[in-house]
Amino acid sequence: MSPRILIADDDPVQRRLLEAQVQRFGYVTETVDNGAAALARVKAQGQAQGQGHGHAPLDLLILDLAMPDIDGLGVLKTLRKEGYRVPAIVQTANGSIETVIAAMRAGAADFVVKPVGTERLQVSIKNALRADALEDEIRRMNRHAAGALSFKDLIAGSEAMERVIRLGERAAKSTIPILLEGESGVGKEVIARAIQGLSDRRGKPFITVNCGALPEPLVESILFGHEKGAFTGANERHVGKFVEANGGTLFLDEIGELPLETQVKLLRALQEGEVDPIGAKRPVKVDIRLISATNRNLIEQVKRGRFREDLYYRLNVFPIHVPALRARREDITELARTFATRFAAEEGKPLRGLTPETEALLCAYDWPGNVRQLENAVFRAVVLADGDELTVTEFPQIAAHVHGFDICVPPAPLPVALQPARETEFVPVELRDPHVLRLLDDEGEILPLERLEAEIIRFSLIHYRGQMSAMARKLGIGRSTLYRKLKEYGLQQGAEGDPLGLSDPMAGLLNRAGAAA
Template sequence: MSSTILIVDDDPIQRRLLDSMMSRLGYGTRVCEGGEQALALLTGPEADTIDLVILDLVMPNLDGMGVLSRLRQAGKAVPVIVQTAHGSIETVINAMRAGAADFVVKPVGAERLAVSIKNALRTEALEDEIRRINRHVQGTLTFKDLVTRSPEMARVIRLGERAAKSNIPVLLEGESGVGKELLARAIQGSSERRGRPFVTVNCGAIPDNLVESILFGHEKGAFTGATERHVGKFVEANGGTLFLDEVGDLPLDAQVKLLRAIQEGEVDPVGGRKTVKVDVRLISATNANLIEAVKQGRFREDLFYRLNVFPITIPPLRARREDVVDLARRFMARFAAEEGKRLRGLSAEAAALLASYPWPGNVRQLENTVFRAVVLCDGDELTLDEFPQIAAQVDGFEVRMPPAPPPIVPASVYSMPPTQPQPPRLVDDYAAHGAAFAAAPQPPIELRDPSRIALLDENGDVRTLAALEEEAIRFALGHYRSHMTEMARKLGIGRSTLYRKLKELGLDDSDEQAENAAA
């Protein structure tokens, strides 16, 4: 889904011109005739659907400066590009101080406005990512930091907000890469435990013999290798939240102790003499069907009902395509900043491509795909050229790969025995004959390692020792540039023997002259 731009202007002709211009640039639009109407939209329930505002400064009743002032008072951070027919320096300074992202003078060209929009969206996306990362580190991430326009995700967020109001155990279900940990952090950041420890345990990555020690801790000397005391993840998360990722991978014996820890609020460290009381909010996550695991005896039924008190199913990215472009833009802003590249945004074609792809790896795959595209990009925006693997799998999008250079054939191919047909010299002939050469059928070319000697002849029989020796001498002659001393030493024969063999092969005259020249 493309970005939505709100056009605020009292001039109907100007509104139509901007509306048409935004449509050609690939953006969605909303239109308001005045400042009051725009302010009601930007502070109402539909405010999150607006990505950017193009605001006229001179309007009756509530003018552009008044809208900027009201937006700042309401704490709205939507980027605003102001425009007016009178672009004095004082007006520009006042508008920028009031919170405008950019300033343009009427009539503005499409190219100038497109650059301004991309810069504003990129800056806003980067600022959002920075705020989200800071809250992530501080444990204060909230549901407002989750990027979504999807009704399915809106339902998930409503459930998460209700779960955050209590300490009820939550089970997050969904495919790998949909963002279960991010939702878990938002639940904590919106609860009374915000800012307290958030401890993550990947249950599928713990060896079976260490699960109990890692979760519940151990005393020094409790087992071989226990050289010091370890408190365990439950104690680390005391007062905060414990997030058990891939909880379905826990072994059965650890599931028994986990059940007791949840029910009693206390853990038994390995080798410990007394239990330890803990106050932990438990959030679990799985990408497996736990009910099926219970039926197969791989997961305890009583533990399942203790974890599955408040289940939340997160839809895959293909079920919420409205979020793809927003996510991609935020990933692009972050990675561009990390890589030191000045990228303004996504092209309309690239945005349409990303929104059309099913994303089997979900948000994690999208993030890595955008990372690769940012590294490969040489321009000022991401285009189809940076997503060739994705374009190849989506109908209606042309895979634009850079043309491969003409093949360079090793010199050994041109040194074939005279009895074999010589292949054309591709580089020279291509330059000489152009398209006619490319269209003509070419004989197959076998690229050979110049240091390899064939042991079989054309009939498939083993070649004679004399033939192999001759080929070895011919190769050494070219490889060592007719330097007789070096050739004899490397071949393991005396110089006199080498001269004799060269004479038998009819190579002695040229070689003697070369040797004398080298001497």
């Protein structure tokens, strides 16, 4: 889902022009003609979120400072005072230092002067969205560490996940045992943490046990504890996971992997509210909220005699099925953006997001490993990225499995560079290895610098997939110089502002390169 931007400007002509610009960047827009309407829209969004329906959430505001009744500064001050967290870019015809300082103190993320250039506006929007996403991720991590994660912190805009959230919110209000069902990697533990964050056990211990990773001889000791000297190697007392979770929540992941002998003791612990540590003289009372999870069909396990039927019915009181990522494709883009923001911060990379084609690729893939696979794929892409956006090039394994997105990456041979459309044509130099540049012509003579420069620029067009900012930065020249050389070497086609002649900044270039090959 593309970010939604609200534009507030009392000038109808400026408002329409700005709306057209923002829509060309690929964002969803809404417009209002005064500050009061902007405030009402933001407040309506907050009320709708509390009720679970209503207006789609806004990701960014673009405010004109000079508006009747409530101006842009008034909107910013009101939003800050009432606790609404929506990043805002302000624009005005007055670019004085005093005006800029006042806007920033009021909480603006950036300041632009009318008429704002297309590139300046796009960079400002990307930076504001990136900074807001990073702040959201930091707040989410803090709540996760404090045991206060809630369903509002989850990225779950799809209808399938809305049902999960509705069930989770109802279950959180009681102590009923919950069984989370779903494929591995769909986020069952995150759902469990959100349930605790909404319950009266918020902030209390949340203990996770992966039952499939427990050594069978130590399962009972790990879960229920043991006394010192209870068996060989028991050199000190161990309280066990049940006691660790006392007063909070115990999350038993992959519960279908528990041995049958342990299942008997688990059933007794749930029924009696107490555990028997190995070697203890008396049972220990525990007060826990149990949430179990499985990626198996437990009723089939019961039929095969691998899971106790009485324990199954004890656990399966309130089942919640968490859908696979391929069943909630609406969430993929936002998840990928969130992961990219976090990993870019961790890796110290100035990434602003993903290209539209990359988002289309990720949404087209089936993700058999679900959210965990997506997270790892984005992490790898961030490490590989050289530009300020993640492109299809950074997801070669994913692109190879999606029709229409297959790409060639080094060390595979690259396509022949574009033929220059000039009266004085250059002989194209084919780069069979990106680390080797041909210096001699067919007669054994040194190639002129002009031809070498043209070839380097052609190669960079393909390598950076038409991203002008990345090309100029890596080539060590200004953007104006790059545009001039593109025109000079016959690589500039199409209307002004679209140097490659592409509505998609990659497709035409690569198709032409492929045709030349």
